Amino acid sequence: MSALLAIEDLSVEAGGRRLISDLSLAIGPRERVGLIGESGSGKSLTALAVSGLLPRGLLPHGSIRLAGREVIGAAERELNALRGSAVAIVFQEPLTALDPLMTVGRQVAEPLARRAKRDGAPLRGSALASAVLDLLRDVALPDPARLAHAFPHQISGGQRQRVAIAMALACRPALLIADEPTTALDVTTQAEILQLLDRLASERDMALLFIGHDLAVVASAVDRVVVMRQGVAVESGPVATVLAAPSHDYTKGLLQAARHFDDAIGRRL
Numbered sequence: 001m002s003a004l005l006a007i008e009d010l011s012v013e014a015g016g017r018r019l020i021s022d023l024s025l026a027i028g029p030r031e032r033v034g035l036i037g038e039s040g041s042g043k044s045l046t047a048l049a050v051s052g053l054l055p056r057g058l059l060p061h062g063s064i065r066l067a068g069r070e071v072i073g074a075a076e077r078e079l080n081a082l083r084g085s086a087v088a089i090v091f092q093e094p095l096t097a098l099d100p101l102m103t104v105g106r107q108v109a110e111p112l113a114r115r116a117k118r119d120g121a122p123l124r125g126s127a128l129a130s131a132v133l134d135l136l137r138d139v140a141l142p143d144p145a146r147l148a149h150a151f152p153h154q155i156s157g158g159q160r161q162r163v164a165i166a167m168a169l170a171c172r173p174a175l176l177i178a179d180e181p182t183t184a185l186d187v188t189t190q191a192e193i194l195q196l197l198d199r200l201a202s203e204r205d206m207a208l209l210f211i212g213h214d215l216a217v218v219a220s221a222v223d224r225v226v227v228m229r230q231g232v233a234v235e236s237g238p239v240a241t242v243l244a245a246p247s248h249d250y251t252k253g254l255l256q257a258a259r260h261f262d263d264a265i266g267r268r269l
C-alpha cells in the first residue's frame with residue numbers, strides 16, 4: 001500500500017535551534033494515526049509542515065510527500081492545490097478558521113465552490129446553498145437553515161468546531177489533520193466531536209492524523225500512535241501495544257499522568 005503521507009527525516013529549525021529532529025512517519029489511505037506529546041513537543045509544527053503552512057523563519061529539511069507530491073520546497077500554487085484536495089486541518093480553536101464577519105453559510109460555501117470548480121463541476125446559486133445545508137447536516141448541526149445565517153459569535157464553541165470541520169470537509173481531503181480539536185471544549189462536547197470525526201473518517205474514507213496531549217482522547221480515535229518529545233519521535237506502534245507495554249520512560253510517564261487524572265475524575269483509560 002503506497003503511503004498517502006510519507007514524512008522522512010523531517011527536521012525543522014528556527015535560528016539554528018532544532019524544533020523537530022529526524023521525524024519519520026507514514027500514513028496510508030484511510031489509516032488513523034495519533035501524534036501525542038506534551039506542550040511544545042513539536043506536534044503542531046509537524047501538522048503545519050505537512051500542509052506547507054510553517055511560519056516564516058522556520059526552515060524544514062528532509063522530505064514530506066503528500067499524495068505523491070513533495071511538500072518541502074513546493075511553490076505556493078502547488079501547495080494550494082494540495083490543501084484543496086489532499087489535506088485539510090482542523091485547529092484547536094475554531095475561531096482561528098472562522099471569519100467573524102461572515103455568516104456560517106458563506107464560509108462553508110467558499111471552499112465548497114472552490115472544490116467544485118476545480119473538479120470541473122461548478123456549484124452556484126441554489127445548488128451551492130443546498131450543498132452547504134447538506135454539509136452542515138453531515139456534521140450534525142441542528143437546524144442548518146437557521147444556522148447558515150448565523151455569525152460565528154452567535155453559536156456555541158462545539159457548533160463552531162463543527163462548522164470548522166464542515167469547512168475542512170468541503171474540499172474532500174484524503175487526509176484530515178485534527179490538531180487538538182477537542183481541547184477547547186467541555187467533556188461532553190469533546191466526546192461528541194470525537195464521535196463525529198470517527199464517523200466522518202469512516203464514511204468519507206479519510207485518513208486521520210489526530211494530534212493531542214491527552215493519551216485517553218487520542219487513543220480512542222486512532223489505530224496507531226507516535227509519541228513525540230522535544231521534537232523527537234520517541235516511540236510508535238499500535239495503540240493497544242503502546243498502552244499495554246510502553247517502551248519509553250516518557251510514554252510511561254504520560255500514561256501514568258493520564259491514569260492519575262482519569263482516576264481523579266472517575267474515568268478509565
Ligand SMILES: Nc1ncnc2c1ncn2[C@@H]1O[C@H](COP(=O)(O)OP(=O)(O)OP(=O)(O)O)[C@@H](O)[C@H]1O
Nearest residue numbers: 014019037038039040041042043044045046055213
Ligand atoms: N514561530 C516559531 N518560532 C520559533 N519557535 C517556534 C515557533 N512556533 C513554535 N515554536 C517552538 O517549537 C516548539 C514546538 O512547538 P509546537 O507548537 O509544535 O508544540 P506542540 O507540541 O504543538 O505544543 P502544544 O500542545 O502546546 O500546541 C516549541 O518549543 C515552540 O516554542
